[in-house]
Amino acid sequence: MARSRTRKQPDNLKLLLSALEEQRLDSVRVMLAGLHPADIATLLESIPPALRRAVWDQVDPKVEGEVLIEVSEAVREDIIREMDQRELVAAARTLDVDEIADLIPDLSDEAIAEILFVMDKQDRQRLDAVLSYGEDTAGGLMNVDTVTVRENLTLEVVLRYLRQRGELPEHTNRLFVVDRSDRLLGALSVSRLLTSNPARRVSEVMQCDLIVFPAQTPDTEVADAFERYNLVTAPVVDEQNRLLGRITVDDVVDVIREEADRTVLARAGLSEDEDVFAPALRTSRRRSVWLGVNLFTAIIAASVVGLFEDTIEKVVALAVMMPVVAGMGGNAGTQTLTTVVRALALGIVTEANARRVLVKELAVGAMNGLVFALAVAVVTVLWHKSLSLGIVIAVAMLINLAIAALAGVVIPIVVRRLGVDPAIASGVILTTVTDVVGFFAFLGLATIFLL
């Protein structure tokens, strides 16, 4: 009977921690033996570095390679540091060429030399091919285990060939059709192969209209195309249209998840491959860069407030209300920014229609500016019993929400044109703008009209 589901992660972790506490290493081994390598990887990420060695020793050597591929980069480094060379080489031998390529950056030169030594010549060449492309390109992402056929064969012959060859590479949904010099001519889907008359030739049933990735294509573009065109595999070619390998959807899913992760993490100044249980000192050092940047921008905003010390001394209520003006600008601007950054990434907003987006966002900013200017004015008048303060804060809110809309559209477009990912740098620039404008407009207007 078909198995239902694997046990849930929280239960696994609870079992593992209690087994470790009671030093029952045999139970740890039995438990790990029943888990998928990806689940073992999550467990290793869920425990402090001090416990990882003990758990790692209980992992079946046959799946060690796969587990290494599945753990996050930071944890992988941590584990590899503790492995001896013999163990590493044995783990690498269980992996495919493209997976070994992912491990290479974390290995010592001696380990790499030994792995190359035990590989056969064809695999060594394949590994060279994968390593010659950047990790974040189609070439770096591809598998080199393509099954190719010639166009003049009959399907009958192809079927016989496959049966002789045995087991197909994972995720083989189509065979690639190449000429003598390995140039890609088309693809023969497995579905067509199974359902067509075996007497027909490959050239008659193959699909020629393919989405093909040159090896240098950035991986995010690959991910986009897989998502857009619902691909399971796609061929990678060199400049001469020679087939180099194929990209499979499981690797693309990882790219999509990492991209999404990067976006969320980057907004808090975090990097993707952070180990949750890394030593506190290392984590605090990594995070401090971002906090330093933010301290710098906070001091810029504070220095604007500093210009108006005399005004605040006379009307202390300004100090009470000024964070409201700055904060609302930041929130409204972040809404526009988030919308625009996403639309830029999806290709919905380009420079061709940016002006229309700007006009719309300004209109939204103006409307919400009016609504919240009124709301804040009412609160202010009731609280601080001053009509003129209410009017000043209302006008300052209007100004700040309009500038926030403008900044929310312009900043990501400019940042992107400078070649930086707008998801990363835009946020901190925007809030600096809305803080500075918010403080300046509110305190400036107060200086003019309230003193």
Place this chain on the structure above:
Amino acid sequence: MARSRTRKQPDNLKLLLSALEEQRLDSVRVMLAGLHPADIATLLESIPPALRRAVWDQVDPKVEGEVLIEVSEAVREDIIREMDQRELVAAARTLDVDEIADLIPDLSDEAIAEILFVMDKQDRQRLDAVLSYGEDTAGGLMNVDTVTVRENLTLEVVLRYLRQRGELPEHTNRLFVVDRSDRLLGALSVSRLLTSNPARRVSEVMQCDLIVFPAQTPDTEVADAFERYNLVTAPVVDEQNRLLGRITVDDVVDVIREEADRTVLARAGLSEDEDVFAPALRTSRRRSVWLGVNLFTAIIAASVVGLFEDTIEKVVALAVMMPVVAGMGGNAGTQTLTTVVRALALGIVTEANARRVLVKELAVGAMNGLVFALAVAVVTVLWHKSLSLGIVIAVAMLINLAIAALAGVVIPIVVRRLGVDPAIASGVILTTVTDVVGFFAFLGLATIFLL
């Protein structure tokens, strides 16, 4: 020869906009005819509602259904509102049952009735089956076009059956093996089918150890499992383990992207299906709820400042520096929060190891608290020429960064336990805490020690 890549989206949009401007509708039609439905969908999302009708009229009716499936929900509603019933029914007829199910919520009762009327009985039953599960469950996500075989057949017979049947459903990487009452016994991978001896029986080569989803499984759990176990398709079953359909990776990729999207958008109080070119009034109304929540929290923070008006009146430098203390707490807390929210989602942090995470984050908060307390103290002493103000701000920073670390760990765990997605609600709670604590600690200490 294999085609290289489709034209890039920005170029498509530029061409489209200029053709529309010059009223060259024929060029629009020719251009759209060369595009994949997903690319047409992006173009429709890239233009204001007023232009959509003109472009929609140039879309080949044969792909209208697919384009409707590909556009975002907000734009789909916009287009469907303008379509007459005959056109809608024609578009729906080109779609698979599971795709029609996705359209149903946007259709009028009459349109639904007519679509049901033109369907055959089997498809009607299938549609009923899909509709009976929530959109965000395995049942709602599944296709009902599975190919099933019996375990006692030889592969030879299966091959003959497939050839008679003709064209397999998209993304068929395995056939499902069921008994007489449709109960799932295992899966026969297409790869096995192609490479095994045709005289063998299905039962000898089928895989029994399957990942199976009960129809009620939440779609995010499905996405997780696809990612974790590198699946291309997976069966969906009812409580009696009867096969209902299968989930394919292309639909899962959409779930992953939507989930990531939702996380990013929700942090700015935006909903996923927002049309970039929706009328400004509609957008501003949608966004104002979030701004209202933030205004409320800003006023809470301001009222803390209000408690210390007398203190500020005497030491105006406090007003200058107080946003720095609050802001740094917010930034440090957001770093912890983002790390914890992600680790919760990945299953790396659970209640079993939450305490260890808290201890680590407190240590990080303390270290960065010390570093930045010192930095801010130095800046303050140099700027405001007051050693005692420097000491007060340093202590307030330390307190706020420690509380920020605590809040960053505790808030998402509590929010999650309350059944709310921590990615959505945690941020605004955290910054309210760090604002309130920052203002209170700084101004409170100043009141005690500086007056």
